[in-house]
Amino acid sequence: MLNHIFKLIWKKKKSNFLMMLEIFVSFLILFAVWSLSVYTYRNYVTPAGLSTDRVWAVYLQFNTDSDSLRRINCDLVSQYLKGNRGIESFAFSSSNLPFGFSTMNNQFEYGGKSVMSDNLAVSADYPSVLGIQMLSGRWFTAADTVGSGKPVVITRRLAAELFGKEEPIGKRISTDRRVVGVVDYFRHKSSFQADENALFEPMNIWDNDLLVKVAPGTDAEFEAQLARSIQKLGKDWTVEIQHLDNMKSTQDKTILIPILILFGVCGFLVFNVGLGLFGVLFQNISRRRGEIGIRRAVGATKKQIMRYFISETLVIATFGVALGVFFAVQIPLLNVFDVEGSVYFWGIVLATLSIYGIAVLCAFYPSRQAAVIYPAVALHEE
Amino acid sequence: MIHLKNIEKVYRTDTVETLALNNITLQIEKGEFLSIMGPSGCGKSTLLNIMGLLDEPTKGQINLDTQEISDFSDKKLSRFRNQKIGFIFQSYHLINDLPVLDNVELPLLYRDVSSAERRRLAAEALEKVGLANRMKHYPSQLSGGQKQRVAIARAIVGQPEIILADEPTGNLDSAMGNEIMEILENLNRADRTTIVMVTHDENMARRTHRLVRLFDGSLVSSNTFVN
Numbered sequence: 016m017l018n019h020i021f022k023l024i025w026k027k028k029k030s031n032f033l034m035m036l037e038i039f040v041s042f043l044i045l046f047a048v049w050s051l052s053v054y055t056y057r058n059y060v061t062p063a064g065l066s067t068d069r070v071w072a073v074y075l076q077f078n079t080d081s082d083s084l085r086r087i088n089c090d091l092v093s094q095y096l097k098g099n100r101g102i103e104s105f106a107f108s109s110s111n112l113p114f115g116f117s118t119m120n121n122q123f124e125y126g127g128k129s130v131m132s133d134n135l136a137v138s139a140d141y142p143s144v145l146g147i148q149m150l151s152g153r154w155f156t157a158a159d160t161v162g163s164g165k166p167v168v169i170t171r172r173l174a175a176e177l178f179g180k181e182e183p184i185g186k187r188i189s190t191d192r193r194v195v196g197v198v199d200y201f202r203h204k205s206s207f208q209a210d211e212n213a214l215f216e217p218m219n220i221w222d223n224d225l226l227v228k229v230a231p232g233t234d235a236e237f238e239a240q241l242a243r244s245i246q247k248l249g250k251d252w253t254v255e256i257q258h259l260d261n262m263k264s265t266q267d268k269t270i271l272i273p274i275l276i277l278f279g280v281c282g283f284l285v286f287n288v289g290l291g292l293f294g295v296l297f298q299n300i301s302r303r304r305g306e307i308g309i310r311r312a313v314g315a316t317k318k319q320i321m322r323y324f325i326s327e328t329l330v331i332a333t334f335g336v337a338l339g340v341f342f343a344v345q346i347p348l349l350n351v352f353d354v355e356g357s358v359y360f361w362g363i364v365l366a367t368l369s370i371y372g373i374a375v376l377c378a379f380y381p382s383r384q385a386a387v388i389y390p391a392v393a394l395h396e397e
Numbered sequence: 398m399i400h401l402k403n404i405e406k407v408y409r410t411d412t413v414e415t416l417a418l419n420n421i422t423l424q425i426e427k428g429e430f431l432s433i434m435g436p437s438g439c440g441k442s443t444l445l446n447i448m449g450l451l452d453e454p455t456k457g458q459i460n461l462d463t464q465e466i467s468d469f470s471d472k473k474l475s476r477f478r479n480q481k482i483g484f485i486f487q488s489y490h491l492i493n494d495l496p497v498l499d500n501v502e503l504p505l506l507y508r509d510v511s512s513a514e515r516r517r518l519a520a521e522a523l524e525k526v527g528l529a530n531r532m533k534h535y536p537s538q539l540s541g542g543q544k545q546r547v548a549i550a551r552a553i554v555g556q557p558e559i560i561l562a563d564e565p566t567g568n569l570d571s572a573m574g575n576e577i578m579e580i581l582e583n584l585n586r587a588d589r590t591t592i593v594m595v596t597h598d599e600n601m602a603r604r605t606h607r608l609v610r611l612f613d614g615s616l617v618s619s620n621t622f623v624n
Contacts, residue, residue, distance in 0.1 A: 314476065316507075390452075394446075
């Protein structure tokens with residue numbers, strides 16, 4: 016039967032080519048959408064490596080250019096926070112707080128290799144505020160800063176890129192930094208951020224933004240009181256508090272909304288392709304009523320007629336999909352984007368299944384209509 | 398072989414009810430060559446379609462090969478058509494996108510027959526109708542007579558016991574018509590295939606064993622010929 020279907024498809028190659036082209040384009044659209052979906056989902060389910068629960072970002076502006084005054088002000092704030100029962104822990108950080116809009120990155124070198132990584136300057140309490148777990152080694156302390164080389168903590172991914180399978184602890188990178196610890200993940204930009212490189216080093220004198228972990232049950236009144244109290248510590252200070260949960264949600268929306276819009280547009284395109292396919296199949300079957308009549312007369316059952324037309328559509332779809340797969344596999348082969356090959360693999364699998372699903376869905380009703388045509392009527396019309 | 402009892406066929410639309418066949422009772426024996434004549438619109442083709450299980454009667458009973466078929470499922474009816482009946486139509490009903498050989502093997506596609514066996518049987522059927530050298534041609538490359546011979550090959554490829562021919566010579570000139578008639582006569586004689594043929598041509602009808610005449614959906618006469 017397959018041979019029979021191939022012959023008929025080949026004979027009508029002009030009209031089938033258009034249908035195949037439509038399926039090919041739909042496949043590429045679906046491949047892009049599914050690959051993006053798989054990529055985004057994988058990122059989403061990857062551990063973040065940090066917890067935003069009850070963590071607030073406190074943006075402090077001391078309105079001074081003096082580094083010594085800045086240090087005194089930070090000490091003042093530290094003393095106040097240590098005495099506040101509502102605060103479980105706190106840490107100072109460079110302005111690139113998690114889920115903020117500020118980023119900082121640097122090239123780090125080891126053994127002739129140069130790797131780009133996010134660079135965060137933070138105080139020693141940073142892991143306890145964000146619940147960061149060590150994979151190996153330890154976090155740096157104030158005592159580390161007096162030794163030779165700046166102590167740094169890096170993510171597992173950065174360690175792998177710089178050192179391969181070598182033990183990272185104790186290694187020196189970019190001559191002046193010494194690795195004292197490794198953390199597993201640190202996805203601090205959004206829930207959909209890929210696992211990227213990050214390096215933590217001790218804070219500098221000018222790093223005065225703050226992360227605080229508050230006690231359970233703290234409310235908006237406590238937040239207002241905290242802002243007022245810190246503000247009162249100095250003259251002309253500006254204090255702005257934001258919840259890390261909200262900041263994360265804002266970042267997530269910034270990424271998710273364009274993706275959803277893209278999905279909507281692609282969904283609309285694929286829906287139109289489906290409608291087109293449906294129309295073509297419907298017209299095709301209307302034109303082939305005589306053929307349906309003769310097939311029924313020589314012994315085809317209703318089910319066989321239905322299966323025949325669905326199979327024909329699936330064979331045409333297979334040509335479109337095969338062409339699509341050929342182009343789709345070029346993306347991982349040419350390493351167009353820095354994305355794992357398995358993402359494209361699932362993109363191809365899901366796009367293929369979607370195309371077959373759409374093809375069956377579009378072919379089902381016209382094929383059913385073909386199956387219920389009365390043979391005598393079909394032959395008479397012809 | 399074919400026994401129609403009190404067959405009635407009514408076509409209904411929202412406003413009109415047309416009686417196409419009225420109380421037809423007809424018995425056709427195995428190996429008989431029967432022709433049906435009558436003016437246009439008298440119900441000849443409808444009767445043939447009912448005999449061929451392509452249409453259902455509104456009333457009455459059909460027995461084919463001793464089996465009462467009114468309770469048959471679609472699957473069983475299709476199998477019956479596939480194995481017992483061959484059809485020949487005035488307008489041939491060939492699939493223009495398929496070569497002659499593929500057109501002929503069409504009934505075998507719906508049987509459990511291997512591809513090689515299908516090819517062999519189809520080639521054999523084409524040989525019987527004298528078209529062995531046209532297997533790879535497309536219907537559009539054939540004359541009317543050749544197309545009808547392909548249709549006959551398709552009708553006989555499954556070795557059916559009954560052939561139903563709806564004006565098989567209607568679109569052909571007399572020479573071609575004669576050729577087709579000879580093939581049918583030969584099939585009837587050699588294989589004892591039961592043939593029912595609708596025709597407008599009195600001369601063709603006289604070459605069959607029996608002629609029944611229809612008028613306004615009713616059977617009006619039956620003449621037996623000695624051929």
